[in-house]
Amino acid sequence: xxxxxxxxxxxxxxxxxxxxxxxxxxxxxxxxxxxxxxxxxxxxxxxxxxxxxxxxxxxxxxxxxxxxxxxxxxxxxxxxxxxxxxxxxxxxxxxxxxxxxxxxxxxxxxxxxxxxxxxxxxxxxxxxxxxxxxxxxxxxxxxxxxxxxxxxxxxxxxxxxxxxxxxxxxxxxxxxxxxxxxxxxxxxxxxxxxxxxxxxxxxxxxxxxxxxxxxxxxxxxxxxxxxxxxxxxxxxxxxxxxxxxxxxxxxxxxxxxxxxxxxxxxxxxxxxxxxxxxxxxxxxxxxxxxxxxxxxxxxxxxxxxxxxxxxxxxxxxxxxxxxxxxxxxxxxxxxxxxxxxxxxxxxxxxxxxxxxxxxxxxxxxxxxxxxxxxxxxxxxxxxxxxxxxxxxxxxxxxxxxxxxxxxxxxxxxxxxxxxxxxxxxxxxxxxxxxxxxxxxxxxxxxxxxxxxxxxxxxxxxxxxxxxxxxxxxxxxxxxxxxxxxxxxxxxxxxxxxxxxxxxxxxxxxxxxxxxxxxxxxxxxxxx
Numbered sequence: 001x002x003x004x005x006x007x008x009x010x011x012x013x014x015x016x017x018x019x020x021x022x023x024x025x026x027x028x029x030x031x032x033x034x035x036x037x038x039x040x041x042x043x044x045x046x047x048x049x050x051x052x053x054x055x056x057x058x059x060x061x062x063x064x065x066x067x068x069x070x071x072x073x074x075x076x077x078x079x080x081x082x083x084x085x086x087x088x089x090x091x092x093x094x095x096x097x098x099x100x101x102x103x104x105x106x107x108x109x110x111x112x113x114x115x116x117x118x119x120x121x122x123x124x125x126x127x128x129x130x131x132x133x134x135x136x137x138x139x140x141x142x143x144x145x146x147x148x149x150x151x152x153x154x155x156x157x158x159x160x161x162x163x164x165x166x167x168x169x170x171x172x173x174x175x176x177x178x179x180x181x182x183x184x185x186x187x188x189x190x191x192x193x194x195x196x197x198x199x200x201x202x203x204x205x206x207x208x209x210x211x212x213x214x215x216x217x218x219x220x221x222x223x224x225x226x227x228x229x230x231x232x233x234x235x236x237x238x239x240x241x242x243x244x245x246x247x248x249x250x251x252x253x254x255x256x257x258x259x260x261x262x263x264x265x266x267x268x269x270x271x272x273x274x275x276x277x278x279x280x281x282x283x284x285x286x287x288x289x290x291x292x293x294x295x296x297x298x299x300x301x302x303x304x305x306x307x308x309x310x311x312x313x314x315x316x317x318x319x320x321x322x323x324x325x326x327x328x329x330x331x332x333x334x335x336x337x338x339x340x341x342x343x344x345x346x347x348x349x350x351x352x353x354x355x356x357x358x359x360x361x362x363x364x365x366x367x368x369x370x371x372x373x374x375x376x377x378x379x380x381x382x383x384x385x386x387x388x389x390x391x392x393x394x395x396x397x398x399x400x401x402x403x404x405x406x407x408x409x410x411x412x413x414x415x416x417x418x419x420x421x422x423x424x425x426x427x428x429x430x431x432x433x434x435x436x437x438x439x440x441x442x443x444x445x446x447x448x449x450x451x452x453x454x455x456x457x458x459x460x461x462x463x464x465x466x467x468x469x470x471x472x473x474x475x476x477x478x479x480x481x482x483x484x485x486x487x488x489x490x491x492x493x494x495x496x497x498x499x500x501x502x503x504x505x506x507x508x509x510x511x512x513x514x515x516x517x518x519x520x521x522x523x524x525x526x527x
Contacts, residue, residue, distance in 0.1 A: 053078030078161030295427025
């Protein structure tokens, strides 16, 4: 048995550089030694609460110190972290809790209302985290108590619980084309190696660097690239609970931030915030030496404007929850090329395969369009309790991404389109089938097709094309459909644009031709 734990990312820093600044969040400033001891204390509390090695523990918290402490506490106790997306409804959270089989839910006071309803619906114990003032001002209904209080009654664990390198460490929930969310299981080896390659091979991070943690930590991009990779290099992490471009600029200047990780709309927002306003002092800009973009395609014009304004080159990368997430990135050793996502990270192969073959992998030469496939230490173990979906995704030792792309003669990878109709809004995947099934619950909706349309801010916007039931009167307006959707779908999922039609364009097999819908409504939107 080869032991390896993702907890060692924090534990080794506490051993090697205990007095070095690790985390800044508001007025909170913690060294590696302090943060690790607090995590070990909470790990002991989790053991007292019945968490055993291999147990899954759900974690629902914003970008605050409590997330980091609880995350590493779960790992130190030998548990498996199940991050909960903060934009989900209580019904959606309850599904994740039930499907993951988590032993308990740890939730921050800021998420008390949704967490309490979801935990009660799933029949799951709830434990709160957060400051005394927050918890006393807004008690969490049904909570057993605060994790900090439990930790105060026990001695910290002397060391983290050993795990096998191939044991599960984190389960990221990502929806499938059927609309049923699937839990992608990542091992300790997957995540330690991805943090290591990000820190030392792709990005050359040093202990003197300071990274801004503005990406959601419940998301694979923020969790691995911002938090774990930064700490793998012994650098400091400055958390921003809610991204606001002006606040981000001020915080980066004040804390001496050198690394920024973001999705395209964050870069657009920073460019707007950096503009001089007549009559006001010119905004002070941070001295950045590394910027990484992912989650959606970054327009080349945005990249060029940002590079010129901030004096730094954005390195665009590519990855998925199932690949830990980083699979490829523009990095200094192999050069950068605007409009591409660079080369595979160290120890990983990213190739192009014939997309129409489902049962085997047939690689294509440079220049040809096909499905992007990945193999290496970053590829997940499979989907939790879903062997059929796992078999479809892992073929001949390769992970089929469902994305279409090509590689040029120099090995630079470009993502061209998606084999599946996933909409990526603001770096978050929105799966049309899930939205369609929800819309079909509206009494006036007879048929629904959801597509993604280009958007300057979010990369893509969710557009619902509906056929209404003529028997329902009065017919709802587009605004009424949007309002109804807000009540039934997470904030990143509900359609901001609604169109009505009498019939959908159909192919020979009577499938809706979404490419025709995209063409039609994209043309209408550009007029």
